[in-house]
Amino acid sequence: MKQFTRFPTISAQSKHTRDLKNCADWLAKHLHRIGLEQVKVIPGKHHPIVFAESRREPDGPTLLIYGHYDVQPVDPLQEWRSAPFEPTIRGSDLYARGACDDKGQMFTHVKALESYLRGNGTLPLNVKCLFEGEEEIGSPSLTGFIAHNKGALAADVALMSDTQMLGPNRPAISCSERGALGLELEVSGPAHDLHSGNFGGAVHNPLQALGEITARLHDCSGRIAIPGFYDRVRRLDEKQRDRMAETAPSDAHILREAKTKTGWGERGFTLYERTTIRPALTVNGLTGGYQGPGGKGIIPARAVAKLSFRLVPDQDPRQIDQLFREHIARITPPTVRAKVRTLSAAKPAVVNTHHPAMRAAALAYRKGFGAAPVFLRSGGTIPAVSTFQEVLGIPTVLMGFALRDDRIHAPNEKFHLPNFYNGIATSIFFMAAMSRGRTSKAVFERGIGVAELS
Amino acid sequence: MKQFTRFPTISAQSKHTRDLKNCADWLAKHLHRIGLEQVKVIPGKHHPIVFAESRREPDGPTLLIYGHYDVQPVDPLQEWRSAPFEPTIRGSDLYARGACDDKGQMFTHVKALESYLRGNGTLPLNVKCLFEGEEEIGSPSLTGFIAHNKGALAADVALMSDTQMLGPNRPAISCSERGALGLELEVSGPAHDLHSGNFGGAVHNPLQALGEITARLHDCSGRIAIPGFYDRVRRLDEKQRDRMAETAPSDAHILREAKTKTGWGERGFTLYERTTIRPALTVNGLTGGYQGPGGKGIIPARAVAKLSFRLVPDQDPRQIDQLFREHIARITPPTVRAKVRTLSAAKPAVVNTHHPAMRAAALAYRKGFGAAPVFLRSGGTIPAVSTFQEVLGIPTVLMGFALRDDRIHAPNEKFHLPNFYNGIATSIFFMAAMSRGRTSKAVFERGIGVAELS
Numbered sequence: 001m002k003q004f005t006r007f008p009t010i011s012a013q014s015k016h017t018r019d020l021k022n023c024a025d026w027l028a029k030h031l032h033r034i035g036l037e038q039v040k041v042i043p044g045k046h047h048p049i050v051f052a053e054s055r056r057e058p059d060g061p062t063l064l065i066y067g068h069y070d071v072q073p074v075d076p077l078q079e080w081r082s083a084p085f086e087p088t089i090r091g092s093d094l095y096a097r098g099a100c101d102d103k104g105q106m107f108t109h110v111k112a113l114e115s116y117l118r119g120n121g122t123l124p125l126n127v128k129c130l131f132e133g134e135e136e137i138g139s140p141s142l143t144g145f146i147a148h149n150k151g152a153l154a155a156d157v158a159l160m161s162d163t164q165m166l167g168p169n170r171p172a173i174s175c176s177e178r179g180a181l182g183l184e185l186e187v188s189g190p191a192h193d194l195h196s197g198n199f200g201g202a203v204h205n206p207l208q209a210l211g212e213i214t215a216r217l218h219d220c221s222g223r224i225a226i227p228g229f230y231d232r233v234r235r236l237d238e239k240q241r242d243r244m245a246e247t248a249p250s251d252a253h254i255l256r257e258a259k260t261k262t263g264w265g266e267r268g269f270t271l272y273e274r275t276t277i278r279p280a281l282t283v284n285g286l287t288g289g290y291q292g293p294g295g296k297g298i299i300p301a302r303a304v305a306k307l308s309f310r311l312v313p314d315q316d317p318r319q320i321d322q323l324f325r326e327h328i329a330r331i332t333p334p335t336v337r338a339k340v341r342t343l344s345a346a347k348p349a350v351v352n353t354h355h356p357a358m359r360a361a362a363l364a365y366r367k368g369f370g371a372a373p374v375f376l377r378s379g380g381t382i383p384a385v386s387t388f389q390e391v392l393g394i395p396t397v398l399m400g401f402a403l404r405d406d407r408i409h410a411p412n413e414k415f416h417l418p419n420f421y422n423g424i425a426t427s428i429f430f431m432a433a434m435s436r437g438r439t440s441k442a443v444f445e446r447g448i449g450v451a452e453l454s
Numbered sequence: 455m456k457q458f459t460r461f462p463t464i465s466a467q468s469k470h471t472r473d474l475k476n477c478a479d480w481l482a483k484h485l486h487r488i489g490l491e492q493v494k495v496i497p498g499k500h501h502p503i504v505f506a507e508s509r510r511e512p513d514g515p516t517l518l519i520y521g522h523y524d525v526q527p528v529d530p531l532q533e534w535r536s537a538p539f540e541p542t543i544r545g546s547d548l549y550a551r552g553a554c555d556d557k558g559q560m561f562t563h564v565k566a567l568e569s570y571l572r573g574n575g576t577l578p579l580n581v582k583c584l585f586e587g588e589e590e591i592g593s594p595s596l597t598g599f600i601a602h603n604k605g606a607l608a609a610d611v612a613l614m615s616d617t618q619m620l621g622p623n624r625p626a627i628s629c630s631e632r633g634a635l636g637l638e639l640e641v642s643g644p645a646h647d648l649h650s651g652n653f654g655g656a657v658h659n660p661l662q663a664l665g666e667i668t669a670r671l672h673d674c675s676g677r678i679a680i681p682g683f684y685d686r687v688r689r690l691d692e693k694q695r696d697r698m699a700e701t702a703p704s705d706a707h708i709l710r711e712a713k714t715k716t717g718w719g720e721r722g723f724t725l726y727e728r729t730t731i732r733p734a735l736t737v738n739g740l741t742g743g744y745q746g747p748g749g750k751g752i753i754p755a756r757a758v759a760k761l762s763f764r765l766v767p768d769q770d771p772r773q774i775d776q777l778f779r780e781h782i783a784r785i786t787p788p789t790v791r792a793k794v795r796t797l798s799a800a801k802p803a804v805v806n807t808h809h810p811a812m813r814a815a816a817l818a819y820r821k822g823f824g825a826a827p828v829f830l831r832s833g834g835t836i837p838a839v840s841t842f843q844e845v846l847g848i849p850t851v852l853m854g855f856a857l858r859d860d861r862i863h864a865p866n867e868k869f870h871l872p873n874f875y876n877g878i879a880t881s882i883f884f885m886a887a888m889s890r891g892r893t894s895k896a897v898f899e900r901g902i903g904v905a906e907l908s
Contacts, residue, residue, distance in 0.1 A: 011748075012746060012747055012748030012749065012750065013746055013747055013748070014747065072750055072751070072752075073744060073746055073750050075744070075746070076647075079646065136750075136751075137748050137749070138749075164652070178651060180651070180751070182748075182749040182751075184749075189714055190712045190713050190714040191713035191714070192533065192713065192861065192864050192865060192866075193530075193863065193864040193865065194712055194863075194864065195834065195862050195863040195864070196734070196736040196738060196762060196764070196863075197632060197634070197729075197764055197832070197833045197834030197835055198618070198729060198832075198833045198834060198858065198862075199708070199712050199729060199833070200729065200734035200735075200736045200762075200764050200833065201719045201720065201728040201729050201732055201733070201734030201764065201833070202708060202712070202717055202718065202719050202725040202726075202728045202729045202734075203712050203714055203717070203718055203719075204716070204718035204719075205736055205737055207668075207737040207738075207739070207740050207759075208668055208669075208671075208672070208736075208737045210665070210740075211664070211665040211666075211667075211668035211669045211737065211740070212665075212668075212669040213665075214661075214662060214665035214666075214669075215662075215665045215666040215668075215669035215670075216669075217662075218662070254653070254656060258644045258648055258653050258656070258657050259644050259645035259646065260643055260644040260645070260657055262658070262788060262789045263656055263657065263789075264656065264657055264658035264789045265655045265656050265657075265658075266655065271656040272656075274655040274656045275651075275652060275653060275654060275655050275656045278655055279655070280650070280654035280655030280656075281654075282650040282654045282659055282662075282751075282752075282753055283659055283661040283662045283665065283743065284650060284661075284743050284744050284749060284750055284751060284752050284753075284754070285661070285742065285743030285744035285745045285750065285752075285754065286661050286664075286665070286740055286741070286742050286743060286745075286757065287740070287741055287742075287745040288737075288739065288740050288741075289737065289738050289739030289740060289760070290527060290529070290738050290739035290760055291739045291740075291741040291758075291760075292466060292467055292527055292529070293466055293467055293468065294465075294466030294467070294591050294636075294797055294798075295466065295591070295592075295636035295638075295738060295760050295762060295797045295798060296466065296526055296527050296590075296738055296739065296760070296863065297526070297590075297634075297736075297738065297762060297834075297835075297863055298526075298736075298738050298739075298863050298864065299736055299738075300738070300739065303740065304745075305661075306743070306744055306745075306749050306750070308650060308654075308749060308751060310650070310651055310654050310655065334716060335714075335716045335717075335718045343748055343749045344748075344749060378651070378652075379649075379651045379652045379653070379654060379655070380649065380651030380652060380751075381651055381751075404652065407646065408649050408652075409647065409648075409649040409650075409750065409751055409752050410646050410647040410648065410649070410752065411646060411647065412646070
């Protein structure tokens with residue numbers, strides 16, 4: 001695991017292309033070594049997909065295990081207590097970029113497979129592994145790859161771990177993911193930076209204009225102010241919301257995790273609802289003009305914002321993209337020019353909680369963590385979930401092992417090591433349950449044995 | 455001149471502290487070599503002041519020549535056609551950061567002094583040179599230094615060149631400078647960056663909040679929306695505005711220079727008025743969250759804007775600072791925290807156009823450029839002007855040699871070389887006129903000779 005997290009696999013930054021390739025090669029070698037077959041590293045639009053399988057149970061079910069070995073950028077670097085690609089154990093946690101999202105979590109299943117193969121010589125069901133390197137940039141190759149390899153990827157159910165538990169001993173299975181739409185908005189004015197003494201007051205400042213534009217994306221009640229934006233948002237009835245509330249983290253709990261005192265957002269919904277069954281729009285980054293120490297007397301020529309929507313059923317990212325562009329065209333002052341670029345798009349997904357695989361997962365959690373899982377909605381986005389549903393026609397079991405304070409996407413990302421070990425056990429029990437109980441005590445005991453952190 | 459512009463004297467960036475010291479030492483040595491006396495390099499708060507003098511005319515007037523050898527930052531670096539500190543001649547222009555602001559312009563006077571001393575053996579009047587290295591960061595040491603050295607700096611009139619002409623053959627003397635107030639505004643929310651999937655919609659985004667705050671600094675008519683901000687702005691009557699309009703660049707002219715199609719700003723004023731007799735507020739830079747390629751799904755923990763006011767008589771930067779802080783406290787949403795830091799402050803200044811030194815300057819321009827100058831208001835800020843007026847009780851002749859398209863503060867800053875040579879001639883004639891005509895043809899002819907670009 002430590003070696004796996006040492007590769008700086010930041011998929012958004014092309015300077016790391018070689019690192020992603022090296023990591024994919026390393027992963028493929030690892031999968032081969034533990035006994036999987038047909039191991040392949042397949043080029044993607046930007047970074048490769050790693051495939052491996054074991055099909056020794058012609059009558060057994062087939063499990064498609066998905067994960068991603070790419071990670072988020074690491075800045076602001078100065079806020080990391082230890083280097084992001086130098087995995088470091090402090091207390092019961094392993095700190096590294098990707099330790100949790102998603103190298104650590106996907107590795108629970110790799111180690112479960114290794115345990116089975118070492119302890120049992122064979123797996124209790126057929127397995128196909130699909131590990132991609134483009135998840136953090138919106139999985140641009142994945143849908144095409146799956147559509148072109150339907151036969152090879154055919155399975156009964158997909159399994160992935162890229163979501164959260166409620167707490168260290170409170171396991172959860174995610175039953176919905178928000179969709180996402182990543183955009184870049186560039187506002188430009190004068191052809192080059194101008195002296196703010198000579199021109200200040202007479203030329204519209206692109207940074208100020210971008211501030212004005214972003215301020216007009218929400219209304220004062222916290223709703224997204226794009227006409228038509230909420231038209232296709234599915235509304236839950238009171239009964240559904242009450243049921244959600246039974247297992248939902250409280251507002252206070254969410255604020256504590258966010259390390260902030262005050263909530264914000266759409267009136268009439270709890271914070272949990274705002275982050276799961278309601279869509280959101282976030283300015284992820286903004287840059288323009290002088291950013292060094294002290295000041296600089298300029299009107300910058302341009303300013304750029306990175307924005308992302310989180311979408312819920314039945315919103316369609318393509319339609320929202322169009323509505324956003326129309327809104328920007330409408331609210332951009334005539335004194336500047338605005339340009340929108342689409343960076344990524346993924347549909348929202350909902351999983352049927354009554355599927356037999358969900359019951360198997362619940363059983364496995366009880367054995368692995370000693371507690372029954374709750375079904376939770378997730379605010380995040382895993383493009384693969386909707387793709388598996390739409391292209392392969394299979395549900396995905398979202399078996400989360402992350403804690404809400406694991407700081408995924410942020411500095412000092414970590415993975416809680418007890419969750420790593422309990423996750424491996426849960427994965428083993430899940431495969432056993434899926435294969436109707438063909439596991440053995442030996443597998444489980446050895447399984448924990450092979451999961452050293454090397 | 456080329457050697458002078460090679461020093462990367464960016465005063466705002468502490469990594470260049472050594473470069474500023476080296477440049478000051480080089481400048482001191484140069485002043486000594488051309489024959490000035492009492493040459494000193496005096497430490498400032500950040501960067502040294504260079505002083506030199508010649509007091510061989512006990513009955514003659516004393517001229518205080520001011521300039522600054524520090525420069526603005528150079529980013530965005532990729533937009534420079536040649537490296538900012540590798541002076542390069544293309545056509546009739548010398549390209550380098552500082553070529554115009556202010557190394558090139560201050561050097562016209564150094565070369566005029568050199569011409570006099572070489573051609574004549576002595577100067578026609580007493581001269582004190584005061585060259586600072588902190589102008590671009592608001593001259594934090596200057597007022598104190600002048601106040602503590604009133605006797606040593608006593609003079610009849612100050613001379614500086616750090617302003618603009620109307621065009622290559624249309625010289626101008628600046629008769630007013632706007633004041634300035636540089637500020638940094640930091641908005642912070644959660645203790646660290648948050649995953650925008652898990653928290654998007656439930657936590658106020660500091661970048662969005664900063665956009666909302668900056669959008670509320672102007673009203674929709676282009677006026678600054680801070681209560682009390684305009685209270686002390688001096689209003690010109692119609693006759694004064696008509697007189698201004700006679701020599702003012704037109705709106706079309708200003709837009710052409712700004713390379714933009716549409717003006718912006720306070721209704722009821724021409725673009726020239728908006729940049730000279732009206733105050734302005736500019737967002738000079740803004741940064742927060744992810745700024746690399748692609749996207750990153752975060753709610754950033756904080757966002758920072760750099761802002762600067764340009765102030766006009768009788769606005770007081772200290773009072774405006776206070777009004778700004780009160781306004782920010784008022785408009786900051788309770789869901790985030792805002793912090794204001796003052797970076798620099800300088801008062802606006804107006805120069806009496808009827809002073810005899812102004813007449814001498816007009817005469818010198820006619821000889822140096824072959825055209826009479828107009829009196830122009832400048833939108834920029836030179837803290838020294840108000841300090842000379844208030845502390846030494848002397849007016850400043852603002853003899854501009856810059857062209858409006860010299861891109862000061864921006865990439866590809868340049869100095870128009872004919873203005874360099876005509877500027878030297880103008881400076882020579884000005885000194886001669888100030889000393890009641892004791893110049894000689896020989897000085898002028900040799901003067902042009904010594905001004906090679908080495």
